Amino acid sequence: MELLKFLLFICLMTGACALETQSHLKISRNGYQLLVVAVHDSVPDNPALFEKIKTTFTKASKVLYTATRNRAYFQKIFFLLPNTWTNRPEYKPSTSVTISGADIIFSAPRSTRRNFSHTRMYAGCGHQGFHTQLLTDIFSNSHPLVQSSPEKFIVHEFAKLRYGVFEEYSSPGENQFYFSTTYGRLDPVRCTVGLRGVIKNGQAFCLFSSIDPETGEFPPGCTYIPYPFRASGTASMMDHQYVREIKDFCDDDQTPGHFSHNVEPPNRQNRLCSHRSTWDIISNTPDFLNNANPPGSLSDSQLTPQFIVFRAPSRRRRRLAVVLDPPQEFHKRLRLHQAVDHFLTEGFDDETKVAIITNAAHRKGTRMRSRRSAAVKSSLQSIDQFYSLSTMRSRIRRGIEILKKRNSTKEGMEFHLIVISCNNQSGFETEVLQEMATTGITPHFIHCGENGIENMEKIRLQGGHAESRNQRSIFYAVQRLSDKLHDEKDVSVQISNENIELDGDTAYHSEFSLDDSLRGELTIRLHYSTSEPSVQVVAPNGSECIYKSTDRKLRYIRLTSLVSHNEQGKWSITIKNKTPNKESINVLVMLQPIISEDEVPIRTNAWVKVFHEHSPPRVGVYAEVMNGGHPVVNANVTAHVYHEDRKVAVIPLRDSGGGFDIMKNDGIYSNSFTEIESQGRHYVEVMIEDVLTNSEIHRTYELQLPTEKDTEDDQHDLHAPRLDYHTEKIPLRHRLKRSTSSGEFHVDHRWDSLSGGYDYPPARINDLTVTRVNRKDRKVSLSWTAPGSDLDNGRASSYEIRYNTNGTALVLNPKKGMLVKEDMLGDTSGKPKEAGQVETVTVQFPAKMKWVAIMLRSIDENNNAGEFSNMVTTYFVL
Template sequence: MKFLYLLLIFVVTLQHSAGTHIRIKNNGYELVVVAIHESVKENAQMLTSLKKIITDSSKVLYSATRHRAYFRKVFFLIPSTWSSGLADKDSTSVNLRDADIIISDPSSVSRRSYPRTRSYAGCGHRGIHIQLRTDVLFNSRHPLVQGKPEKYLVHEFAKYWYGVFEEYPNPGENQFYFSTTVGRADPVRCSTGLRGRIMKKTQSGIQLCSYDSIDPDTGEFPEGCVYYPYPSHNQGTASMMDHSYIQEIKDFCDDDQTPGHFSHNVEPPNRQNRLCSHRSTWDIISNTPDFLNNANPPGSLSDSQLTPQFIVFRAPSRRRRRLAVVLDPPQEFHKRLRLHQAVDHFLTEGFDDETKVAIITNAAHRKGTRMRSRRSAAVKSSLQSIDQFYSLSTMRSRIRRGIEILKKRNSTKEGMEFHLIVISCNNQSGFETEVLQEMATTGITPHFIHCGENGIENMEKIRLQGGHAESRNQRSIFYAVQRLSDKLHDEKDVSVQISNENIELDGDTAYHSEFSLDDSLRGELTIRLHYSTSEPSVQVVAPNGSECIYKSTDRKLRYIRLTSLVSHNEQGKWSITIKNKTPNKESINVLVMLQPIISEDEVPIRTNAWVKVFHEHSPPRVGVYAEVMNGGHPVVNANVTAHVYHEDRKVAVIPLRDSGGGFDIMKNDGIYSNSFTEIESQGRHYVEVMIEDVLTNSEIHRTYELQLPTEKDTEDDQHDLHAPRLDYHTEKIPLRHRLKRSTSSGEFHVDHRWDSLSGGYDYPPARINDLTVTRVNRKDRKVSLSWTAPGSDLDNGRASSYEIRYNTNGTALVLNPKKGMLVKEDMLGDTSGKPKEAGQVETVTVQFPAKMKWVAIMLRSIDENNNAGEFSNMVTTYFVL
């Protein structure tokens, strides 16, 4: 029992950002979490089948990683609607959205539309999660599985955990490319040892497309010709990132050039080559932290040793939260007021009536610190006592008092969870190690929000115990408590934050603003105005002209709260007018949020934001990301900006793009990205993300899977069976009303040593990863190219020039692009001269020399200081066959 309880403590770690809870130790991956979505009906046999698939996957992974990695310990999270007898233990504080693998029913189209692995950070970096569906994983004839679900799972795990990508063409991508190696069109595949047939449907049946049928003018096969790899009888054993179900495939493609070995094919325009600078998948995987510098060297394990240990947890039918909130406010009254207002907001909005709270401001006052309802008069009174200076006890004693209260209330009831929340704006900067150990053994989850000058001690240990830890400046305290609230709630219970503004209102003046509720929102709208000195007047008007009349005021905590129930006919533009009735300046925080009504077919558009520091570069690079999703479907064409603060000063406003260029690796996937390059200010930085669709351009892209049938040759030979293909249909749904959201990410730290690493903050332009050929004039040898413009500093600003290189040998160009021939000025046409601003589409036409039969092309951008970016992905075309 004690062993299972400790496992429960480990599982809680998945509350941290996805991907960070898995650990590899002595070649074995531990804490891999597989969550079954509530849309899946109870099925004990499915659970047994899942264990079999993962056991087989462990052996496949061990072979594919050359005896370096396998699955040692796997946790299942089953829905609360499933029988308790299927689980080893009920779980608490486990959130499905943070699992590594999420399995849903195909009927859950509004949340999880089609199988995929969500990624954002690019080559060699971990993704968000793996999304699977029951009708894919357990259908032996599905195109992605083909009777080998264990190989399919390893294929997806490699994308998620190692940051590699598909080596086959995805739907919508070209199935063929011009190969400079063989001098003709060839199927997009990793290894040339991958054999198959090119066929097309005709009225009389299936017809083979021979290489003789290639049109010499277009260089393409006849319309309708499709490449079908053989499910067996292939040469070579790679690649797991290509059609992994093929019988002979068991390895990742490498760069071994030994005669007879079918190594990585650098030429095809697949995602792996495009996003990973044409490096092989094994080159990427072997250089991840799991294996770099001989970490986890090859072993020799038996099949029984490769069988994972499985522990099944069951989500609680309801959550009973016990919160001990320890406050350490600043001495300044206005900052202390903001902190108390934020904590009141945290407790008032969102939690159910099962939640019990103790507010701890003084360890000596024991009578006032027992657990009470979050809406109780005692809790409200504790927060309204803003004049206290908390000088009668130390923070250490207050934390100790919080632990004592939670231990006293400890219980084994289903769904019971215990959280110690410390918000410190003074000298306290974290939990001591022995205190964290005590909380781990007693089932208490630690959380720490710091709004002082120092950083947080033991931040990673707090997060490893499933807690939330972040530093914030005083102006961002409402964002901090909102992020903590999101962490403590299930996805369906998280409120939607529309806006979070801090305004300064001069005396006897009015502030007028508008916000929009889009098509996906209905539920209870809440507007909170937190003022500093004197109560302002406020008027909120709905789209139908009616006023928001449900209003309450707390004059001790100095805020006004307005609520309204929003139905479909109240979506659209709302207006808010605030008037300062005094001659003095007033500081006001305006928070607009909605608690949505959710059904399986109707979910709100949600946002999430995060920051990633890429330490492999010198100086490190900072990527800023925001996700805008409607259930499992991306929202595209949104206007997303990141506002970066250092202390109380805004240092940058960054446009985030979903263009598929530079830091943004995938176009129209709902993840908006860019880099932060203005790092003259050292120390902690905070990011707030605003989404405001002024022109109503946003669209929901709902994508559905289309399975194409198996094809057979007309010839009677041993290769008559060919795998079916997969395609997708995307339904584009425009929003009728404007989209508006507000969220924030965690902090990031700019180290003073970054300056010495670069001799200044002069970043090169970002790598171009979406170079394409748009048109070819074969007679005149003119090639039109297109790509997304990077900036002068990564993805910001405007580059100074482009350097275009070419070669008749694509492999040689990839291996050494600088030795390729340079496109000179007199070879260029259709250009405006100066490069465009970052994020815009560039086009150029190049006229290549006479007598060239074909060409491979790469380019890079150069800034005004002659700093060159990395070379782009390679494209090929031909002039004469």
């Protein structure tokens, strides 16, 4: 318990928990603190492996210190071991450190939910990612990306996670070679030319004379294989970092003899980060900007991390004190009580104890009870009772007293104070938060009033959930809180969450689909306002859902059904208003899944990111659709943005790899919100509905190709084995439907003066590619994803295409490149397509050009130009 209190206090004092990632990671005086490394329960108990992991992180701390030029190392690492591992005296029990909040997760190599090592990112280029997933086979010397240096691979992935940089070698499915305008030949995709290697096909070398004059490519099977040593220069950690000489990140130092960042190759770092070097990105993150954490001089012993080892409890024993501050209006108070009943009824196990606190003076009715007890139900059914606004502080104090009284060191015990306020209370006082931090109580605050939440950031820093919502979204708010309080395997899947207005003597008919990944207990809750409607739910096989209960005091109907494989598909629901008066109804459909290692449901998550480095700030809206560790692609995802009770925008979210979406088919769908004329708090609800059944699960597996060497006698020149990937595409037989929400975001009134009348430029194009080259006629066909007139929305007015024979010069100053004029364009309508669609154009370049580098940008109707795209190169004559 003392260690748990210390952890919570440190998190509060250091500001360590990122909002988008649930990470506790923080840097202070060059040291990264509270790095959480979790071992997935697919890894069998193995003390020797665990010792190797700790040894590797000790080495990685020194590697990171060197790579960041003596600016950062791992100071304190929290390990979380699964409860399937044997308990040992040195392991501390934990409920606050969870795998969902881990920065790095180790899984078994053949775990069906995580099949290759990678870092999950959504923004990049200086912005922190979600987490890093590593397979324990990285500790095998034969792994292609490790090569007996797992500590360097960990730093390579940590740089992606923390700093948002990308690989500088070719990614799976991308060309390993590009045309270098600097050297006038094909060259391997790499950060610096100092990274040496060979181009081979099996045992045979691939010569430049073997390049196909039509395709401009080496024969099939030719691949670039770096030497594991003998590199010239020490960069880059993002490009085959296992090479012995590599110890730095690529920079922009142009000193003669220094192998600096190569801006030409079409790797992810260049393509997504405007051809900036990795060190330029890293040194401009908050960790190091403005001389934060300046270079030091630490010894090896000082660079050795402190390890604190936790073990997940075999079961969780939750104690919840729920403090209510409902609104005065009866219909709003009713919705709140319905939402809290839903929160407590669905999902929690019978170990959970609850106290409902509506009046601090009623002490007899506020002791801990079973969540299903008659006393808890009675408290929620007493909708008409009087709530004194003046006693809110005392209610919070009463909740803390109850939790402190029940405090225990028993394994798995956790204590949560949940406040839901729709009136005068707008947060926790600082001294109250400090008291809860030192007593192991996690604070949570949901606000449905007009004001924001005080100390919201501190609440989140203590591991709590803090969220503002309008009244119509209260069910989303309690669902997000429920998700936070549960392990992934226990979280219910929300199919839909609808608010409907039903006129008198009318019926509402709707359909929802249960896709292939869903199996378990289906629950449908109808929360009505005045008079009980009739409801009929019909399964795909034509049978009716017959398990029904009604709570007439809380005014809801609950229907349940066990769903097996033969009940997946289209369900229908019919609701009839039997009175002449209008009725407001909330319809909530969810499923508590049955989970195994081989069978997990498709889950969704949504969030909003405000990019303050732009002027005015840009708002990115994101939704994740995943099946375990595998992305679901081709889903139809839309974000509905509300300001107060008014819907201000419906935004299509795309997984196209263009604009705000940095990676195609990674299961993260994104777009921008540009309707900033509505100022103040905004809420986002995300709907996933695959009407045409186009959704696919993409399961990717590592494929290791054998080690190769130059000759039988040249044993010291062994080349690294190569890594490839195989993606299995699994189409869904039934329609995919989900509903989720993000937290709030604020549109500041000052954005108006920064935006020049709310006029955003088009988004940057980051997926420009060459699709075909007619070398004889010097015609180059280009393709890219169309941006909009306002970032990723609408339709741009025109494109500006620039070219140069020197790629580096074009990147450094695109405006000085030559302009592609209209008479150089081939088949094109001249009018850009709608945002998200694929653009194609053919450009005929002047005679006598040997090669060319190309960039472009889009321009809107007000002549606002976006940033220039990534650069592509090709040649006509060698």
